[in-house]
Amino acid sequence: MDVGRRISVIFSFVVIVILLTGSSYAIPAFSRQYGTSCTTCHIDFPKLNDFGKAFKDAGFKFPKGDEDFIKVPPIMLGAPAQKDMWPHVIYPGTIPGLPQIGLRYNQFFQYTSGNANNYYGSQVLPGSTPGSALPPTIPRTDFQAGYFSIFMAGNFGSDIAFWVDDDLSVSGANANGALGDGYLRFVNIGRFLKLPTDAFTVKVGQFELDLPFTQARSINISPYDIYTQANIGAANPANGLPSVNNQFSMQDGAQGIEFSGGHQYGGYHYSLAVVNQNTSGGAAAAPPNVDTPSAFFSDSNYKDVYGRFSYRFNLEKDPASRHDVQAAGATGPRDHTYLSLGTFFFKGRSVQRFSGLTGGGAAEVLTAREPFYRVGGDFSFNYRTFNLFGLYMYAHDQNVLLNSGFTGFGNGDPVKFNGGFLEADYLALPWVMAIMRYDHVQSTSDFLNGASSGNYYSPVGSSRDRVTPGVQFLIHANIKTSFEYQFRPRQALAYDQNGKPLNSFRTNTATGALEFVY
């Protein structure tokens, strides 16, 4: 890796930390619609309590007797009696009485260990060349304007829920925004097939995969390392053969359709999504004779598949309390004591293009679609306001290589990584959340590359770990200040003959965030 690349890696880590911290939501529009506080659905927004999970499952409605609670009456797009006239009329729906708009702004302050600059010191080792357009320093402190986001969500009647969120200010001042999730969700359409309530729901659009623990709506400032890990393999130094180049990471927004059922507040839950193939490796040119909305998003008929199944055991003795949305506590309803176990699986193909030859010897671009999968398990245990949860994931990419005649493909060694996280959240007071988190990623490719995603460099080891304690305070139910400190092991880019690190450094980082929603 040359110096310029190294610097761009370290620069991009700062940018990545900022970019990845930006997406968490609570929906003030629902506060307005129901005349209720954020805490009806959230513990330390955007983390959902059991009631919030049931509200979301039901298509952004109160799970029972929704109309009793709406303070701003919806606008009828047709009298309910029109239902009897269908199909001679448009089936009557509703729109929320107020535009369901919520807004969110957050900003960050960051402090990085000073000796992170030893990183640059190491570059002046024999074999390295200093000098670059970038000044050779990481500022120890930095203020960052974060995100200004708009999000809209609600229900159009007939149990059709909608969600659109967009980061208006993503990638700096006056830049174009980026769509987060945008979808329609047809809740409980299993009712037409006489299936049990909520056994079958369909979501269409762009959405975060049904991850065991959400990244887009996480309370943490920094994302889970395993969710951001892409599988970018290093070329084999012995023969220069290319490796995998799979940009896919679990936190990516997916475009497609998702079937799901069950409840997040107890019992089973499943989802099965069919989504576009990741084409970060290069999309094909739009065909000239086919009309498309704006070229094709994907370049492949083959779609990726994500599936998840989980079961949550609520542990209250009293059956009525156990099966209800919330447990009946002695001093008020509260979240269940529960143990949830789950598993997830992603199967896809990643695109790589190579300069190859036709059978006749003419130059040809050959497209490899490397099969890959991610598989993992997760658990979550909750007692009162203490929640311990974790996830382990194994990743496997088939490395497809050009054959010796450059006319086709054979298989190289698969490229793998694994890792996960363990997190404990404790709501010490209704407005104070204490967090302890451990992240681990083990990737041979990172080791071979000498660098990796995130701010850990792996020239001598293939695993990166961090411990991230955090604390968050709700100033009001809609204003939050969050702090976290990322402890990372000592790192070095070079070692002497005895294996002693030269110019070792840490990239421990303290981050503070201030955000509000309204």
Add this chain to the structure above:
Amino acid sequence: MKRTLISMMMVGTVVMMLSLAASAGTISGKVSGVSGESVVYVEAVAGKTFPAPTAKPVIDQKGLMFQPHIVVVEQGTTVEFLNSDKVAHNVFWPSVGGNKKLTHNLGTWPQGEKRPFKFDNAGAVPLLCNVHPEMAGYIVVSPTPYFALTDKSGEYKIENVPDGSYTVVAWHEGAKNQSKPVSVAGDSKADFTLSK
């Protein structure tokens, strides 16, 4: 025979009460300086006790609200808390008449059911729900049976107050209580101006 005797005694009691009422007056007036309903009640009268009330007013939790928002009861009254909502609530109060030792939590109960509580201490009881922090209601426990809830403009009238000298208190949500001496002889007046 026994039944007839009881009826006669009851008639006698009613006649006695009516004759007492004949020597009683009213307190009326207006609470200003605040908007919405206020409560006006006669402070405890030294050496005088009142029979325990038997009526059980109901406070409902409906649409994430306590309904009605303000209820006045006489000391010793049992109030029944109903949950009409399809969501779980609880009812608790941090204090009674400012005394934090009298805090109490009634817990959670299913839709359609009631939970009673007898209020033996006088003073304002702020009702809260700890899962819906925006929910608020008040019970004002009057030490005497002489109390009134004002209308929205602040007008009130307390009837059947025996002639005599009293301390009358005006209460309003979020405002400081105001008390003033009032002599009742027939129809008397007492106006209050409260401030937050």
